[in-house]
Each structure stands twice: as structure tokens, then as C-alpha cells.
Amino acid sequence: MIRPFDFDGDRFDRSRRIDWLDVNAISQTKVLMVGAGALGNEAGKNLALSGFRNITVVDMDTVAVSNLSRCLFFRESDAADERFKAELVADGINGLAGGRSARAVTAPIEEAASDLFRGSDVVLGCLDNVLARTHVNGQSYRAGKLYVDGGMEGLTGRVMVVRPPDGACLQCGMNKSHAKVASLRFSCTGVETVFHEPRLAAEITTTSVLAAIMVREIAKHTSGRDDLMLSNMLYYDGKQNRMEELEISRNPDCLVHHN
Numbered sequence: 001m002i003r004p005f006d007f008d009g010d011r012f013d014r015s016r017r018i019d020w021l022d023v024n025a026i027s028q029t030k031v032l033m034v035g036a037g038a039l040g041n042e043a044g045k046n047l048a049l050s051g052f053r054n055i056t057v058v059d060m061d062t063v064a065v066s067n068l069s070r071c072l073f074f075r076e077s078d079a080a081d082e083r084f085k086a087e088l089v090a091d092g093i094n095g096l097a098g099g100r101s102a103r104a105v106t107a108p109i110e111e112a113a114s115d116l117f118r119g120s121d122v123v124l125g126c127l128d129n130v131l132a133r134t135h136v137n138g139q140s141y142r143a144g145k146l147y148v149d150g151g152m153e154g155l156t157g158r159v160m161v162v163r164p165p166d167g168a169c170l171q172c173g174m175n176k177s178h179a180k181v182a183s184l185r186f187s188c189t190g191v192e193t194v195f196h197e198p199r200l201a202a203e204i205t206t207t208s209v210l211a212a213i214m215v216r217e218i219a220k221h222t223s224g225r226d227d228l229m230l231s232n233m234l235y236y237d238g239k240q241n242r243m244e245e246l247e248i249s250r251n252p253d254c255l256v257h258h259n
């Protein structure tokens with residue numbers, strides 16, 4: 001039976017009622033999501049349900065059993081079968097979206113073509129290490145693409161929005177020890193240095209909060225509502241239930257702006 005007002009026949013009926021959200025623009029936006037771990041799983045779910053339909057997921061890792069406490073698209077058998085995280089997240093997105101909306105790239109982001117950045121509209125950083133973050137920050141900035149990066153430790157985390165060509169970037173806000181870690185990889189000897197960062201405490205509820213904020217910022221930008229966005233950094237403290245917006249100034253000596 002056809003009802004006279006079939007509000008429930010449209011997957012995005014409720015989304016279309018939100019005045020700042022442009023569902024049509026969202027469906028056409030090309031998202032580059034780097035990292036398919038805990039944040040990537042949550043962000044991928046949010047992208048799919050928000051209506052993003054052109055997503056590239058980049059991650060070179062395979063599933064480990066320790067990922068299973070935070071990743072809705074991974075199963076125990078995926079760890080045993082050494083499945084690629086990027087492929088599972090892309091499959092998960094496609095399942096939720098009801099069609100082919102995501103594709104996987106199972107290479108290190110440092111080796112992925114810079115076309116990936118130029119060919120995207122926005123970049124989402126779901127990474128767990130400084131090296132990859134620094135790389136994605138630089139590539140996005142040079143390609144002139146909005147970059148939204150998330151990071152967390154235990155119950156705290158932060159989301160940073162990087163807007164080229166004038167905004168502060170991730171490296172502008174890095175302290176000296178971050179910069180040192182980043183520089184280890186690209187030392188002037190030309191020899192790549194392997195640096196092992198310690199594993200961080202991580203759990204799903206903090207991951208969910210941060211991934212939700214990240215995808216919401218991307219949705220605002222895509223909907224033409226930059227006026228509603230973070231100016232650049234949001235700090236989240238799940239222990240105190242506090243959020244605070246911080247201002248990171250553009251560092252005139254930051255190398256990212258001089259290349």
C-alpha cells in the first residue's frame with residue numbers, strides 16, 4: 001500500500017530535516033580517510049550513515065586480536081586470516097551504504113600517489129602515529145585540502161581542523177618532542193630510521209566521541225557551513241566530561257608552509 005506521505009521511504013528523510021546539513025553535497029564529496037583502525041572504523045560508520053558515497057580508505061595494516069575491542073567492522077576470524085583493515089572498513093561502509101561507496105588502498109600512505117590527495121575534496125586523519133600524521137598533514141596542505149585529524153590517549157583526545165592556505169597546520173602545533181620523532185624518519189643522512197612509538201591506552205567510547213566530531217566537522221564543511229566549524233582545535237577530556245576549543249597559531253617557521 002502506498003501511503004500519501006511516505007516519510008519513511010527515503011533513507012535520508014530525517015537528515016534532510018536538519019537545516020545545516022546538505023545531503024546531496026555530502027553524497028558527492030570525495031573523502032580520503034587515512035587509517036582504518038579504531039578511529040577509522042567509527043569514522044567509516046559515521047561517513048556511511050551520513051550519506052558520504054565516495055570514500056577512499058588507506059591503511060597497510062592487517063587486523064590483530066587487540067583491535068577487536070574497538071572496531072565494529074572486524075571479527076575474530078579477520079585476525080586469524082590476516083585481513084587488511086582498509087578492505088574490511090571499505091566493505092563495512094559499502095554494506096551500510098547499500099552500494100559501492102568505498103574503496104581500499106592497502107599501501108603505506110607515504111607510498112600512495114599524491115593524486116590521492118589532489119583527487120579528494122577533504123582528508124580525514126584516523127592515525128595513531130606522528131610520522132604518518134606529519135606526512136598526511138603536509139600532503140593535504142600542499143594539495144590545498146581541508147584536513148581533519150583525530151588523536152587520543154585513554155579518556156582524552158583532540159580533533160584538529162587544518163585549513164590551507166592560511167590556517168595553522170598540525171606541525172605548527174607540535175611540540176619539540178613530536179618534531180624530533182617526525183624528524184627521525186626523515187633524517188638528513190637519507191637513511192630511514194625505524195622508530196617504535198609506545199602503544200597508547202585506547203577504548204571505544206572515547207574513540208566514538210572523537211570520530212563523531214571529526215565526521216560532523218567534515219559534514220559541516222561539505223554543507224557549506226564553515227561558520228559552524230571548529231576554528232582549529234578541540235580538546236576532549238572524558239574523565240571530567242569537558243570539551244575546550246583551543247587556538248593554535250600559525251607558526252611562521254613551520255616548514256609545511258614553505259614548500
Ligand SMILES: [Zn+2]
Pocket residue numbers: 168169170171172173251254255256257
Ligand atoms: Zn604549519
